[in-house]
Amino acid sequence: MHYREAIRLALDSIRTAKLRSFFTVLGIVVSVAFLVAVVAIIQGMNAYVRVNLTEAMVGTNSFQIRWMPIEMAMLSDQDVVRMNKRPLVSLDDAAAVRAALPDAKAVALQTGWPTPAVEVAHAGRSMPNVITFGITPEYQVVYDYGFVAGDALADPDVRERRYLAVIGHEVATQLFDDPARAVGKTIHVARLPVRVKGVIAPKGKTLGQSLDTFVLLPMTVFETLFGRRLTTTVSVKMHTAAEVPAAMARAEEAMRRAHQLRPREENDFAVDKADALIAFWTSLTGVLFAVVPAVVAIGILVGGIVIMNIMLMAVQERTREIGIRKSLGARRRDIRRQFLVESVALATLGGLLGVAFGAGFAQLIAVATPLPAKVTAWSVAVSLLLGAGTGIGFGVYPATRAARLDPITAMRAE
Amino acid sequence: MSDLVIHVVDLVREYQMGAERIQALRGVSLEIRRNEYVAIMGPSGSGKSTMMNVLGCLDTPTSGEYWLAGQEVSRLSDDALARIRNREIGFVFQTFNLLPRATALQNVELPLVYGGVGGRDRRDRARRALERVGLGNRMDHRPNELSGGQRQRVAIARALVNEPAILLADEPTGNLDSTTSADVMRVFDRLQTQGQTIVLVTHEAEIAAHADRVVTLRDGRIASDLRQDRTRAA
Structure with missing residues (x-):
């Protein structure tokens, strides 16, 4: 057969x-x-x-200082309980690291996971699920953001807690059609009125996801709205990958000094390279x-x-x-x-x-x-x-x- | 080559039944020539069924020789016997043994499927075989859509389709009423006049009367082997 x-x-x-x-x-x-x-x-x-992590950490020239090490999930409960007493990473920490690394391309403070996804509205138009970050100005350097309209956030905006925002291109077109018209207008981010200071040039899409639907707020404003995040981190971007190890050592030194740790005390923060997260x-x-x-x-x-x-x-x-x-x-x-x-x-x-x-x-x-x-x-x-x-x-x-x-x-x- | 289709020499078939050895056949010798019409008779327990199984290459003898169409088949392997059944033997069973899910045509095609005949050739040959038994208009019916007599004629068509050396029928009318029995026997008679060698296994004298020769078995031996003038249904 x-x-x-x-x-x-x-x-x-x-x-x-x-x-x-x-x-x-x-x-x-x-x-x-x-x-x-x-x-x-x-x-x-x-x-x-x-996409999200490499985007967030931008390649091999950078490293981060965070409250908990990346492989937190791998730690024992005991360690986690002990680490819970650590002070959160703050603006002062970012300033201290900045001072220790004058040669860094950028030292930024940014909020991390979980990123709030909120509604952004203007004059009857709205857009849901817009991810919102609290940042310091140099964050915009870490990401190489260009502006199609308006200006980047600046240090005084953070220091004086100005109710300003920099918005992604798609948010601007959704609410104002023309990004140029967005600048100076008041939008509601999770019902909080803030004025648009700048619109960032489009970054396009990756895996069907727009990279242009976000709102950046000054760190101080973000914390007023959403509270302080455990996952707030200091991102450092050097000019070359070769500078990173030495810079990490100096950043560690600066952090220990800022937190007034005695020589025998262990670090109450973590310094991780971008690839650690991927790994x-x-x-x-x-x-x-x-x-x-x-x-x-x-x-x-x-x-x-x-x-x-x-x-x-x-x-x-x-x-x-x-x-x-x-x-x-x-x-x-x-x-x-x-x-x-x-x-x-x-x-x-x-x-x-x-x-x-x-x-x-x-x-x-x-x-x-x-x-x-x-x-x-x-x-x-x-x-x-x-x-x-x-x-x-x-x-x-x-x-x-x-x-x-x-x-x-x-x-x-x- | 002689015209001997079946040549059996001193055939013995023993079975082990628990501790006992039972001899179903105790030395049977038999010759059947081409175009003979032979009835094998005998009461139950006479070895009739065993004889039929051995002649049909469904079973192998314990000892003795069996020459079928010039080939010694008593020591062949399972698969070799399957080949012989496929080419040399056409079975017609009391219970028809058609595949219930297959149509008449598909049932008749089966031996050709196992004979490696494919495609149009196969369908044509199956169709011709069905026409030979008068069922050219029932080819796409399944067995449950056919009467008993029609089913048995499908089985006959299936037995014929490979042009076997012998047509081996085991109580072919056992499940049929007398009218359809006569019908089916007419088909056998006609096939014989067309040159087919036929072996009928039966216990009914009426059926055996159609044959030219009646071999009677008793206790595993041939008790009589008689030629007769056949009676043929009108």
């Missing part, structure tokens, strides 16, 4: 028992959907983090990537056993058919092929369904959350191979049993 014949037979018998076939492969469907969706989400998060994230997703295959493997194993059981049942039910086929000249390999193709077809269909569900779920995530979940080709390929492989692996035994049936006894079966 040719494979074409066997495939037609297999699809026939799957079609005549659609519901049963579906439940047979449910385990595969769920496992594969899980694999596809989780990989899509992790990849999405990777992309999100890479931490990579190790985190690495753990996920290690766990996912294990979960999928268990799912596939269970799914495979179900398929094997159903195929054994099918062999049982179709004993008579097998006998008839053998009496008409079917060889062992013909029967084996028929049942093996059937279990492979079942499992592959399960894999396809799983991919569809997983991709659908990933799409849902991408639409409903800021994560750009993206189904990867390799996870689809792995899924389908896994499906087909399961069909072969768990189909061999039932198919072999079918092939070994004695035609006389098989034909007598009811």
Whole structure:
């Protein structure tokens, strides 16, 4: 019997028992959907983090001084409790670091996670989910912002807590159509009226996300509105990457002096390079990537056993058919092929369904959350191979049993 | 090559039943020539079914020789026997043994599928076989849409489609009423006049009466082997 014949037979018998076939492969469907969706989400998060973090830290010339080290999640509870007593990173700290690093390109204070996403409104028009940062002026240097209209925030704006804002290009066009018209107008940021001082040149989109929907407030204004953040950090940008290690040492010195630490006392702050954050994230997703295959493997194993059981049942039910086929000249390999193709077809269909569900779920995530979940080709390929492989692996035994049936006894079966 | 289709020499078939060894066939020798019409009779337990299984290459003898169409088949492997069944033997069973989900045409195509005949050739041959048994207008019906007599004729078409050396029928009218039985027997009779070698296994004298020769088994041995003038349904 040719494979074409066997495939037609297999699809026939799957079609005549659609519901049963579906439940047979449910385990595969769920496992594969899980694999596809989780990989899509992790990849999405990777992309999100890479864009957002590298954006936030701008490359290898920079480092940060923060309240807690980046790998906080890896610390013991004891350490975290101890570290909780640390003073928050403040404007004074930023000033101290600035003083110690006159050669730095920029030393800025900025608020960190969780970034408030608020409504920004002007004269009846509004824009939801605009991310808002509190900053010191040099932040605008760290990011290389250019201005299409108005001016950057300046030191007195922070010092005197002026109710001013610098806004992203898309916010300006959304509220004023023409960015030039925005300057000097009053907008409401989370209902707080502030005057627009400048509009930043468009930065474009990455992974479907606009990089131009944000509002920058003077640090002091931000803290009035949202309170002081634990995650406020000092960002330092040097001119070259080579300067970074020495600069980190000097910044550490300056911070210790500012916090009046005695020589034996440990730092009550953390100095991290940009790549530390990326490295931490990579190790985190690495753990996920290690766990996912294990979960999928268990799912596939269970799914495979179900398929094997159903195929054994099918062999049982179709004993008579097998006998008839053998009496008409079917060889062992013909029967084996028929049942093996059937279990492979079942499992592959399960894999396809799983991919569809997983991709659908990933799409849902991408639409409903800021994560750009993206189904990867390799996870689809792995899924389908896994499906087909399961069909072969768990189909061999039932198919072999079918092939070994004695035609006389098989034909007598009811 | 002689015109011997079946040549069986001193055939023995033993079964192990628990501690006991049962001899279903105790040394049967038999020759059947091309175009013979033979009925194998005998009461239950006479070895009739075993004989039919061995002749049909569904079973192999414990000892003895079995030459089918010039080939010794008593020591062949499973798969080799499947080949022989496919090419040399056409079965007609009491219970028809059609695949319920397949149409008449698909059922008749089955031996060709396993014989490696494909595509249009296969469909044409199956169609011709169905026409030969008068079912040219029922090809797309499934077995449950056919009467008992029609089902048995589908089975006969399936048995014929590979042009086997022998047509082996096991109580072919056992599940049919007398009218349809006569109908089916007419088909056999006609096939024989067209040159087909036929072996009927039956316990009904009426059916056996259609044959030219009646071999009677008793206790695993041939009790009688008689030629007769066949009665043919009008």
